[in-house]
Amino acid sequence: MSDPLRSIAKLDGVKRSFGAVRALDGVDFAVHAKECIGLVGHNGAGKSTLMSILAGTGSPDSGTIAINGAAQSDWTIQRARALGVRCVFQELSLSPNLSVAENTRVSHGALNGWGGAKRAADLIRASLDAIFPGHGISPQDIVGDLAIGQRQMVEVARAFTLTDDPLHLVILDEPTSSLDAQTARQLLDHIRRAVAGGISCILISHILGEILETSDRVVVMRDGKVVADEPARDLTRARLVAAMGGARLHAKTTRSDGVGASQPVVAQVQAGGAHGAIGLQARRGEVIGLAGLAGHGQTKLLIDLFEAANARRKGMTVDGAVALVAGDRQTDGIFPLWSIAMNISIRSLAALRRGAFIAADKEADLAVTWRERIGIRTDNLDNNILSLSGGNQQKALFARALASDAQIILMDDPMRGVDLGTKLDVYDLIRTQAQQGRTFLWYTTETDELDNCDRVYVFRNGQIVAVLDHDDLTEEKIIQSSFAEVGA
Amino acid sequence: MPSFAKLFATPWIWSFLGALIVWLAAVIFTGGHGAGGMITAALSLAVFTVIVGLGQMFVITLGPGNVDLSLPANIGLASAVAMKTMDGQDSLIALGLLAALACGVVIGLANYALIRVLRIPPIIATLSSSFIILSTDIHYGRGLQIKPPDSFADFANVQFFGVPILGLFGVALAVVAWAGLQKMVYGRSVLAIGQNMRAAKLAGIPVERVRLLTYTLSGALGGINGALLAGYFRGASVDIGNEYLLSSIAVVVIGGTSVAGGKANVPGIWGASLFLVLLLTMLNTFGVSAGLRLLLTGLIIVGVITAAGGHKTGR
Numbered sequence: 036m037s038d039p040l041r042s043i044a045k046l047d048g049v050k051r052s053f054g055a056v057r058a059l060d061g062v063d064f065a066v067h068a069k070e071c072i073g074l075v076g077h078n079g080a081g082k083s084t085l086m087s088i089l090a091g092t093g094s095p096d097s098g099t100i101a102i103n104g105a106a107q108s109d110w111t112i113q114r115a116r117a118l119g120v121r122c123v124f125q126e127l128s129l130s131p132n133l134s135v136a137e138n139t140r141v142s143h144g145a146l147n148g149w150g151g152a153k154r155a156a157d158l159i160r161a162s163l164d165a166i167f168p169g170h171g172i173s174p175q176d177i178v179g180d181l182a183i184g185q186r187q188m189v190e191v192a193r194a195f196t197l198t199d200d201p202l203h204l205v206i207l208d209e210p211t212s213s214l215d216a217q218t219a220r221q222l223l224d225h226i227r228r229a230v231a232g233g234i235s236c237i238l239i240s241h242i243l244g245e246i247l248e249t250s251d252r253v254v255v256m257r258d259g260k261v262v263a264d265e266p267a268r269d270l271t272r273a274r275l276v277a278a279m280g281g282a283r284l285h286a287k288t289t290r291s292d293g294v295g296a297s298q299p300v301v302a303q304v305q306a307g308g309a310h311g312a313i314g315l316q317a318r319r320g321e322v323i324g325l326a327g328l329a330g331h332g333q334t335k336l337l338i339d340l341f342e343a344a345n346a347r348r349k350g351m352t353v354d355g356a357v358a359l360v361a362g363d364r365q366t367d368g369i370f371p372l373w374s375i376a377m378n379i380s381i382r383s384l385a386a387l388r389r390g391a392f393i394a395a396d397k398e399a400d401l402a403v404t405w406r407e408r409i410g411i412r413t414d415n416l417d418n419n420i421l422s423l424s425g426g427n428q429q430k431a432l433f434a435r436a437l438a439s440d441a442q443i444i445l446m447d448d449p450m451r452g453v454d455l456g457t458k459l460d461v462y463d464l465i466r467t468q469a470q471q472g473r474t475f476l477w478y479t480t481e482t483d484e485l486d487n488c489d490r491v492y493v494f495r496n497g498q499i500v501a502v503l504d505h506d507d508l509t510e511e512k513i514i515q516s517s518f519a520e521v522g523a
Numbered sequence: 524m525p526s527f528a529k530l531f532a533t534p535w536i537w538s539f540l541g542a543l544i545v546w547l548a549a550v551i552f553t554g555g556h557g558a559g560g561m562i563t564a565a566l567s568l569a570v571f572t573v574i575v576g577l578g579q580m581f582v583i584t585l586g587p588g589n590v591d592l593s594l595p596a597n598i599g600l601a602s603a604v605a606m607k608t609m610d611g612q613d614s615l616i617a618l619g620l621l622a623a624l625a626c627g628v629v630i631g632l633a634n635y636a637l638i639r640v641l642r643i644p645p646i647i648a649t650l651s652s653s654f655i656i657l658s659t660d661i662h663y664g665r666g667l668q669i670k671p672p673d674s675f676a677d678f679a680n681v682q683f684f685g686v687p688i689l690g691l692f693g694v695a696l697a698v699v700a701w702a703g704l705q706k707m708v709y710g711r712s713v714l715a716i717g718q719n720m721r722a723a724k725l726a727g728i729p730v731e732r733v734r735l736l737t738y739t740l741s742g743a744l745g746g747i748n749g750a751l752l753a754g755y756f757r758g759a760s761v762d763i764g765n766e767y768l769l770s771s772i773a774v775v776v777i778g779g780t781s782v783a784g785g786k787a788n789v790p791g792i793w794g795a796s797l798f799l800v801l802l803l804t805m806l807n808t809f810g811v812s813a814g815l816r817l818l819l820t821g822l823i824i825v826g827v828i829t830a831a832g833g834h835k836t837g838r
Contacts, residue, residue: 341725359725367725370718372785381715381726384708392706435726 041068042104043203043235044089044120049098051084058084059095060259066204071226071236073250073267075243076279077482077514080256082239086206089237090122091115103203119203121194123210128190131179135159135189138178145198162192166225167218183213191222195229205229206237211245223249241328243272243518255279276518280482280510301354301443301474302340304499308350310336311498317443317476322469324488325478327517332497333478337445340476344443355474358382358441360432362448362478368432369420376402376416378431382439405434410460426457433461437468444468446477450484462487482510493517534779538794541777541827542801549805561804563685567755569796570693574748575767576774576792577700578741582645583775585734586717586784589645591741593634594771596653598764600660601626601749606669606759613674620750627746630656631739638738639731645738660761669759679754689751693793701789713737717784769824770799776828798827 042065051059059081066072076082087093088100091112100107102118115121129138140146140155156174163170167188178186187210194205207226211219223245226236230251240246246253247267255263255278263278298318306314310332317323325333341359343351361367370378380387380398387397402416411430413423420428429449436444450458465475465487477488485491491508493501493516501516546565550558575594582591601623609619630652637648671679681688704710712733715723724730748767753759776782777798778791802823806816 358727361722361725366719366721368722370715370722370785372714372718377711381711381728384711388708392702393708393711439727 042066043068043102045101045104046085046089046095047099047101049085049088049095049100051081051088051093051095057259059088062098062256062259062261064089064254064261066235066237068203068235069230069233070251071230071238071249073246073253074237074239074256075241075246075253075275076256080279081259082256083208085256086122086208086237086239089115090120090206092122116200119201120206121202121204122206122208123190123194124208129178129186129193131177133178134174135172135176135178135181136174138189139174139193139196142193143196143198143200145200158196158198159189159192162196163188166192166195167221184215184218187213188218195225202234204235204237206239208239209241210238211240211242219245241518243275247272247275276511276514280514299354302476303352304336304340305350309497310339310350311500313492313499313502315492315499317474319442319474320469320472321490322465322475322477322488324485324491325476325494326482326485326491326513327494327500331494331517333494334447335497336494337447337476337478340443341445353443355442356440357443357445358436358439360436360444360446360449362446362450364425364428364432367447369428371419371421373420374417375406375411375413375420375423375431378420379405379416379434379438382435382441386440401438402434405438409434409437409464410457430457430461433464437464442472443474443476446475446479448478448480450479450481458484482513485513535788535791535794538777538779538791538798540794542794542797545798545801545805549801549808552805552808559685561801563682563687565797565800565804566690566693567680567687568800569793570687570689571748571752571755572767572770572774572796572799573693573697573792574744574751575741575771576778576796577696577789578744579771580700580775580778580780580787580789580792581704581713581737582741583772583780583782584713584717584784584787585737586720587782589717589734589784590649590772591634591738591745592646592649592768593630593653593656594741594745595764595766595768596656596660597627597630597742597745598749598752598767599759599761600630600656600663601746602753602759602763603660603664603669603749603761605750606671606753607664609672609675611670611672613672616672616675619675620747623746623750624743625746627742627744627749628739629742630745631742632735634742635735635738639735657761664759664761669753671754671757671759675754676757679751689755697789697793704787704789709733709736714785714787717781717786719785770796773824773828774799777824799824 044066046062046064049059049062049064050057062081062085064085074082074086084093088095091110091114094110100110102120107114130141133141136152136156136159139159140151143155146155160174163172170188172181172185172189178189181189191207191210195202210222214222226238226249230236238246238249247270250267253263253265253267253270253275254261255275257279298320300316301319302317304310304315306312315323325336327333337359339348339351340353341357342348344353344355344357370381376398379402383401384393387393387401389397399416405411406413406416409430411423411434412427420431423431433449450461469475477484479485485508489505491503491513492499493503493513495517503512546561549561575598579591579594582589604626605619605623608622609615634649634652637643637652638645679689704713712723712728715726715728716730716733720730749759749764752763756763774792774795777795779788780786780791802820803816806819811819
C-alpha cells in the first residue's frame with residue numbers, strides 16, 4: 036500500500052540534547068504517503084522528542100526536515116499545520132475552560148467570523164461520529180468537565196477535522212493510553228480507514244498488539260537512535276521486545292547476600308488490595324526495586340507507604356521511620372529559599388535540638404559530615420541550595436534522607452538528571468547503608484539500576500504484575516511484564 | 524565598611540528608616556515640641572499592631588492564600604469577653620486575660636476547622652468567621668462600652684521614663700517570636716511549608732499540625748490584643764479592632780516578610796508598626812483633614828509596599 040518513492044515527511048540526521056542527556060542521537064526517519072508507522076521504544080528512547088520536532092513544537096540541535104521533498108528552514112507548528120502535519124499530543128492540548136466546539140474553532144482559521152461557532156460544532160460532531168460512534172459528547176460540553184478518556188477522544192477527533200488546511204499526516208502519541216478497549220478499537224479502525232483514504236499516520240503505543248495489527252511499518256527506537264525499521268507483517272511481539280530491550284543486562288553485580296529470610300519484614304503491602312493481586316514485602320537490609328513503564332503506579336505506592344508510616348492505612352504495614360528521596364526535585368524536594376545545610380537538616384531537626392532550640396553547631400556538623408560522605412561539591416554549605424548543579428542538589432536530597440533516623444528509605448526515581456559518576460557513588464552508598472540494616476524501596480526508570488536490587492516488582496496500570504528475583508532479572512523479562520498482553 | 528553595607532541589606536532596616544523619617548518630619552513641623560512624647564505615644568500604640576502583626580506574619584509565611592482576616596472581629600469579641608469577665612474588679616483581672624486568650628484560641632481553632640474540614644480557602648474562611656464573631660460580639664456586648672477595672676487600665680498606661688510597659692511587653696513578645704521562628708523546629712516548619720507544602724510534607728513535617736498551631740497562635744494573639752486594647756482605651760467596643768485588618772497585613776509586608784510565604788522577618792514588624800503610627804502622628808500634626816489623612820495613609824502604604832516589595836519578590 037505504501038509508496039516508498041514518495042516520502043511526505045523526512046527527517047535526516049536529527050540530533051537533540053537536553054543538558055547532558057542526548058535525547059536524539061542522529062535519527063533518520065521518513066513517512067511515506069498512505070502508510071501507518073508504528074513507533075515503539077522505552078520511556079526516554081526519544082519517541083516523543085522526535086515527534087515534537089516533526090510536529091514543529093520542538094526544534095533539533097542539528098539535522099534537516101523536508102516535507103514533500105522540500106527542505107524546511109523555519110519549521111514551526113503553524114508551518115506544520117499549513118503543510119498538513121498535525122499531532123495529537125500525549126499531554127492533552129485542549130483548553131479546559133472552553134467547550135468542545137470552541138476548542139475546534141480556535142484550531143481552524145477558517146472558522147473565524149459569523150456562523151463559525153455553528154460550523155465548528157457541526158465539524159467536530161461529524162468527526163466524533165465518524166471515529167467514535169456512540170461517543171456521548173456534545174459540542175457544547177466544557178472540556179474541563181469531560182473525563183480524561185473523552186478529552187482524548189475530542190483531541191483525536193479534532194486532529195481529523197478538515198477545513199481549508201490540508202491534512203497529510205497525523206501523529207498520535209499514545210492515543211489509546213486513556214481509552215478503554217472498545218474506544219481504542221474504534222480509533223485503530225479509524226486509523227486504517229484514514230490511511231486507506233490517503234492520510235498517513237504515526238502511532239506511538241506501549242501496547243505492542245495494536246502496533247503490530249494497525250501499522251504497515253514499525254520503527255523501534257532505543258537510546259535516541261532508530262534500531263529497527265521493518266514491515267509489520269515480518270515482526271512478532273517477541274522480536275519487537277528483543278529489539279527494544281537489546282542485550283541482556285551486563286555482568287551481574289554480586290550482592291553480598293547477608294539478607295536472608297530471617298530478617299524481619301519492615302514494609303508490607305498485602306496482596307489483593309489497591310496495588311494488585313501480588314503483594315510486596317521488604318525485609319530489613321533489602322534493596323527493593325520498583326520497575327515498569329513510567330507513571331504506572333510506582334510513585335503512588337511510595338507515597339502510600341510514606342503515609343502508612345504515620346497513619347494507619349488499609350492493607351499496608353510499615354514498621355519504622357521512613358524518609359523519601361524525591362525525584363522531581365523542584366516539586367517534591369527542594370526548599371528554594373534555604374541554604375544547602377538547611378535543606379539537608381530539615382528531616383533531622385528533632386534530633387538536632389538542644390532543649391527547645393535547634394543547636395546551630397549540631398546542624399552545621401550534620402551538613403559537613405554528609406557533604407564529605409556523599410561528596411556535595413560546594414565550599415560553603417550556607418550558600419543557597421540553587422547554587423548547586425542539579426546532580427548536587429539531588430545529592431543534598433539523598434543526604435537529607437540518609438542523615439535522618441529513617442530505617443526505610445523510599446526513592447522516587449531519584450537519579451533523573453544525575454551524571455554517571457554521582458550515580459556510581461550513590462549506588463555504593465546505598466549498598467553500604469543496606470548492609471548496615473537500612474531498607475530501600477527504589478523506583479527507577481533506568482533498567483540498569485535494577486541490578487542493584489535484591490528483588491524487583493514490576494508495575495502496570497497501578498498494579499504489581501510481576502516479581503523478579505535478582506538472579507532472574509533480565510531487561511526482557513521486565514519489558515515482557517511491563518507491556519499489556521492485548522492482541523498479542 | 525562591610526558591616527554597614529550588610530545592615531542596609533537587611534530588609535527590616537527600611538521600615539525603621541521610614542519611621543525615623545516621618546518622626547523627623549513631624550518634629551521639624553512642630554519645631555521640636557513634643558518629640559519625646561510622640562515616641563512614647565508611638566511605642567504604646569505600635570505594640571497593638573506588633574502583637575497581631577506577629578500572628579499575621581506566621582500565618583502569611585505559611586504560603587500563598589494563607590491570611591487571617593478574622594483579627595478585627597476577634598479583637599472586638601475578646602475585648603468584650605475580657606471586660607465582662609473582669610467585671611470591674613481587680614481580683615478578676617488575671618481571669619479576664621485568660622478568658623480573652625481562650626476566646627482567641629477558640630476562634631483560631633474554628634478558623635482552622637473551616638479551612639481543613641470544609642476545605643474553604645483561608646481568605647474566605649477567616650472573613651466569613653469574622654461575620655459570625657461580629658454578630659456574637661454584638662449580641663454578647665449589646666453594643667455597650669464595658670469599662671475595665673481601674674488598676675488594669677492604669678497598668679496598661681504605665682510608663683518608665685517615657686517607655687510604656689506595654690512597649691516592653693511588645694519587645695519581649697517579638698524576641699520570643701523571633702526565637703520561635705529562627706531557632707525552633709516550629710518556625711523552621713512554617714518556613715518550609717511556605718516554600719513548598721508538598722516538599723515539606725515529604726520531608727516529614729507534620730504540615731497540618733503546624734497549620735493548626737499557626738492559626739491558633741494568630742487567634743490567641745488577637746485575643747490578648749483585645750484585652751490589652753480595652754485596658755489601654757479604658758473600655759471594650761465592637762469596632763475596637765477595626766483598623767487592624769489592614770495594619771496587621773501592612774506591617775507584615777512593609778516589615779520584609781514575603782507575601783509569597785516561606786520568608787519572615789520579626790524586627791521588621793516593629794519597624795513597620797512604628798512607621799504606621801508615626802505616619803498618622805505626622806499627618807495629624809500637619810493638621811490634614813480626616814478624609815485626606817486616610818487617603819494619604821493608603822497611598823503611602825501602597826507606595827512603601829511597592830518600593831520595599833519590588834526587589835524582594837524579584838527573586
